[in-house]
Amino acid sequence: MREPYEPSGTERVGAFSDAVVAVIITLMVLELKAPESASLAALAPLWPTAVSYAVSYLFIAIVWVNHHHLLRLVRRTTPRLIWVNFAHLFAVSLVPFSTAWIARTELAAMPVAFYAGVFVCVNLAYRLFERDVFAQADGRQVCARARRMARRRSAGTLLIVATAAAVALWSPIAGFLLVCTALVLYLRPEAPGSVLRTTSTD
Amino acid sequence: MREPYEPSGTERVGAFSDAVVAVIITLMVLELKAPESASLAALAPLWPTAVSYAVSYLFIAIVWVNHHHLLRLVRRTTPRLIWVNFAHLFAVSLVPFSTAWIARTELAAMPVAFYAGVFVCVNLAYRLFERDVFAQADGRQVCARARRMARRRSAGTLLIVATAAAVALWSPIAGFLLVCTALVLYLRPEAPGSVLRTTSTD
Amino acid sequence: MREPYEPSGTERVGAFSDAVVAVIITLMVLELKAPESASLAALAPLWPTAVSYAVSYLFIAIVWVNHHHLLRLVRRTTPRLIWVNFAHLFAVSLVPFSTAWIARTELAAMPVAFYAGVFVCVNLAYRLFERDVFAQADGRQVCARARRMARRRSAGTLLIVATAAAVALWSPIAGFLLVCTALVLYLRPEAPGSVLRTTSTD
Amino acid sequence: MREPYEPSGTERVGAFSDAVVAVIITLMVLELKAPESASLAALAPLWPTAVSYAVSYLFIAIVWVNHHHLLRLVRRTTPRLIWVNFAHLFAVSLVPFSTAWIARTELAAMPVAFYAGVFVCVNLAYRLFERDVFAQADGRQVCARARRMARRRSAGTLLIVATAAAVALWSPIAGFLLVCTALVLYLRPEAPGSVLRTTSTD
Numbered sequence: 060m061r062e063p064y065e066p067s068g069t070e071r072v073g074a075f076s077d078a079v080v081a082v083i084i085t086l087m088v089l090e091l092k093a094p095e096s097a098s099l100a101a102l103a104p105l106w107p108t109a110v111s112y113a114v115s116y117l118f119i120a121i122v123w124v125n126h127h128h129l130l131r132l133v134r135r136t137t138p139r140l141i142w143v144n145f146a147h148l149f150a151v152s153l154v155p156f157s158t159a160w161i162a163r164t165e166l167a168a169m170p171v172a173f174y175a176g177v178f179v180c181v182n183l184a185y186r187l188f189e190r191d192v193f194a195q196a197d198g199r200q201v202c203a204r205a206r207r208m209a210r211r212r213s214a215g216t217l218l219i220v221a222t223a224a225a226v227a228l229w230s231p232i233a234g235f236l237l238v239c240t241a242l243v244l245y246l247r248p249e250a251p252g253s254v255l256r257t258t259s260t261d
Numbered sequence: 262m263r264e265p266y267e268p269s270g271t272e273r274v275g276a277f278s279d280a281v282v283a284v285i286i287t288l289m290v291l292e293l294k295a296p297e298s299a300s301l302a303a304l305a306p307l308w309p310t311a312v313s314y315a316v317s318y319l320f321i322a323i324v325w326v327n328h329h330h331l332l333r334l335v336r337r338t339t340p341r342l343i344w345v346n347f348a349h350l351f352a353v354s355l356v357p358f359s360t361a362w363i364a365r366t367e368l369a370a371m372p373v374a375f376y377a378g379v380f381v382c383v384n385l386a387y388r389l390f391e392r393d394v395f396a397q398a399d400g401r402q403v404c405a406r407a408r409r410m411a412r413r414r415s416a417g418t419l420l421i422v423a424t425a426a427a428v429a430l431w432s433p434i435a436g437f438l439l440v441c442t443a444l445v446l447y448l449r450p451e452a453p454g455s456v457l458r459t460t461s462t463d
Numbered sequence: 464m465r466e467p468y469e470p471s472g473t474e475r476v477g478a479f480s481d482a483v484v485a486v487i488i489t490l491m492v493l494e495l496k497a498p499e500s501a502s503l504a505a506l507a508p509l510w511p512t513a514v515s516y517a518v519s520y521l522f523i524a525i526v527w528v529n530h531h532h533l534l535r536l537v538r539r540t541t542p543r544l545i546w547v548n549f550a551h552l553f554a555v556s557l558v559p560f561s562t563a564w565i566a567r568t569e570l571a572a573m574p575v576a577f578y579a580g581v582f583v584c585v586n587l588a589y590r591l592f593e594r595d596v597f598a599q600a601d602g603r604q605v606c607a608r609a610r611r612m613a614r615r616r617s618a619g620t621l622l623i624v625a626t627a628a629a630v631a632l633w634s635p636i637a638g639f640l641l642v643c644t645a646l647v648l649y650l651r652p653e654a655p656g657s658v659l660r661t662t663s664t665d
Numbered sequence: 666m667r668e669p670y671e672p673s674g675t676e677r678v679g680a681f682s683d684a685v686v687a688v689i690i691t692l693m694v695l696e697l698k699a700p701e702s703a704s705l706a707a708l709a710p711l712w713p714t715a716v717s718y719a720v721s722y723l724f725i726a727i728v729w730v731n732h733h734h735l736l737r738l739v740r741r742t743t744p745r746l747i748w749v750n751f752a753h754l755f756a757v758s759l760v761p762f763s764t765a766w767i768a769r770t771e772l773a774a775m776p777v778a779f780y781a782g783v784f785v786c787v788n789l790a791y792r793l794f795e796r797d798v799f800a801q802a803d804g805r806q807v808c809a810r811a812r813r814m815a816r817r818r819s820a821g822t823l824l825i826v827a828t829a830a831a832v833a834l835w836s837p838i839a840g841f842l843l844v845c846t847a848l849v850l851y852l853r854p855e856a857p858g859s860v861l862r863t864t865s866t867d
Contacts, residue, residue: 071329078283081684085692088758093765097773120751127677145322152290159295167299273531280485347524354492361497369501475733482687549726556694563699571703
């Protein structure tokens with residue numbers, strides 16, 4: 060009962076996003092270049108790359124978990140949703156670049172601000188995606204409280220990473236720590252209205 | 262009720278194409294090399310890479326949307342269809358190379374002509390694919406008018422990018438803008454007979 | 464009705480192989496490095512890379528088509544089948560290396576022999592895979608004649624690429640052309656007992 | 666009958682892990698750089714890269730087989746399981762780096778210890794994953810004996826690679842051979858309680 064000219068289904072959009080995210084997440088590890096020397100000390104200069112890789116990996120993992128969570132609520136992929144998704148993936152595709160930049164400059168001011176800026180873009184695209192999905196989902200699927208909580212949460216993250224971008228210009232370390240805070244907040248299972256927690260408590 | 266020696270199904274062809282396109286789209290971003298310097302000015306020389314990455318990303322996204330749209334009409338994957346698809350993916354796989362070339366030469370004449378030429382190849386393979394799919398689909402799935410519109414549209418794009426290739430030899434910027442025009446035309450929701458629009462209006 | 468400790472299903476093996484092949488096929492195009500110069504002449508030195516990329520792409524496409532064709536006959540993935548498949552993918556993963564080597568040395572004797580040698584390994588692993596799959600499939604799925612034809616065909620290809628490896632040591636061009644011949648033979652639709660053709664004629 | 670806010674299903678987690686592992690396994694082969702010279706002797710200096718690639722490939726293949734085997738027992742993906750999986754993939758993503766390091770230093774002491782250390786991390790994450798999956802699976806799916814055997818087996822591997830890490834500091838070759846032993850043990854079909862064997866004997 061396929062309708063003619065129906066846009067590609069959710070599975071396809073999910074599978075394609077998965078593949079793009081999988082490649083991006085592994086591209087970042089390419090920046091971790093094996094040293095020529097065999098001493099443990101040779102690993103020391105790699106710390107900015109290692110730290111920024113770990114943080115970016117965590118960020119992309121969080122994005123993936125939330126993105127796919129939302130995708131399960133989608134009942135009909137519209138052209139608009141597909142394009143918002145492509146915008147989202149585009150923002151995510153800039154993460155390896157900004158990660159490499161903070162690594163190479165050992166967390167300098169401008170690169171960290173740019174890094175947080177990319178997180179802002181990813182979050183903006185995510186907010187757009189979230190709004191479109193919630194507009195489709197009916198009340199039975201997502202209760203008003205859960206929506207409000209989810210929206211508040213992504214708005215909070217957006218605020219923190221935007222602040223981080225500004226703060227980084229004065230103190231890159233403070234900016235970077237703010238970004239880490241945003242990630243930890245997203246992971247805390249006891250966060251009220253947490254998208255992930257609802258499953259385990261309900 | 263599997264028939265012996267039946268060629269691989271549509272899902273497989275779609276999934277494989279997805280994976281190839283996902284890798285290609287993310288390989289391009291590798292050209293965006295993080296600068297050693299931490300100043301904002303260090304990003305300036307990256308503009309040709311950034312612009313060409315964005316345009317190529319958009320192009321590949323459009324190709325993906327249309328390709329998968331067509332694939333949904335396929336009821337039986339024939340060996341011929343599989344090979345036309347491989348030819349299509351081969352043309353797409355040249356996009357990162359041509360994108361890197363226009364970026365490195367800051368949109369010089371010959372590279373932009375070559376870049377548009379790759380778009381011509383992708384479109385030619387797409388037209389072949391489209392013809393084969395329409396030959397399979399019956400009238401109930403795709404009405405005569407929709408076919409005509411879709412064909413006219415891809416012929417129009419082909420004409421524009423071919424013109425862009427020629428124009429680029431005299432004025433690379435004009436050629437590049439023509440390529441952008443072709444993309445914007447493809448995105449305009451109000452385009453008559455647009456494959457994507459049919460869903461939202463019908 | 465999932466049985467405990469049942470090895471992963473065919474879909475998974477297929478999907479994983481698809482992803483590996485998709486990455487390998489696109490990695491090869493990375494060798495096509497965009498020249499710094501903007502002239503058409505700057506593309507000339509790329510011909511060995513371009514030719515070897517095209518041939519290897521075609522080879523991997525043929526491997527993919529046949530591999531997935533066989534996979535459709537598999538009713539139960541055994542540990543043995545999974546490991547033969549990993550051996551097959553390992554051999555395929557050496558194609559980008561050998562392709563880069565013939566490209567860099569402009570089709571020199573030893574590299575072309577090595578290149579054909581990798582094709583020999585891929586074919587050997589494929590033959591093993593084919594044998595295991597046919598051992599599973601019953602007569603109703605694949606008639607004795609079709610099996611014999613398919614086996615003869617892959618034995619023929621094996622013989623040609625093995626000869627190509629030997630010939631390449633004396634005349635690399637002749638060896639390379641022999642490899643191309645093997646590919647063209649595989650593509651010829653009128654080949655007797657062709658795995659792909661059976662569908663269209665039967 | 667989709668429940669609201671249900672976390673992504675097993676298929677998605679499996680497909681995403683597949684894509685990440687597929688990219689990682691193929692990234693390693695990029696370290697095998699084609700020599701400029703066309704002589705067979707030019708391949709000789711590549712032996713540490715070739716050997717370490719083969720061992721790492723085998724390791725990742727074993728990880729994949731076992732991971733997906735476990736995944737089939739999962740009836741409900743919990744947030745915890747998803748995050749343990751991400752930790753597992755993170756550890757696996759360090760394999761190309763450590764592989765490149767032992768290759769470049771021709772199996773020097775510290776790099777081999779580090780290499781074995783990464784295997785320890787992968788195994789620790791795997792143990793966590795295994796425990797969570799077994800906690801979900803009921804007795805009918807996995808009998809007590811099979812669980813005990815599987816646990817003992819992964820504990821054994823963990824012990825061997827941890828020993829290998831320590832030994833490597835004194836004798837890198839001995840450490841490397843210990844790692845290989847762990848892999849061979851995992852492959853031996855006659856290993857008692859082997860996860861894979863249960864299918865063929867039962």
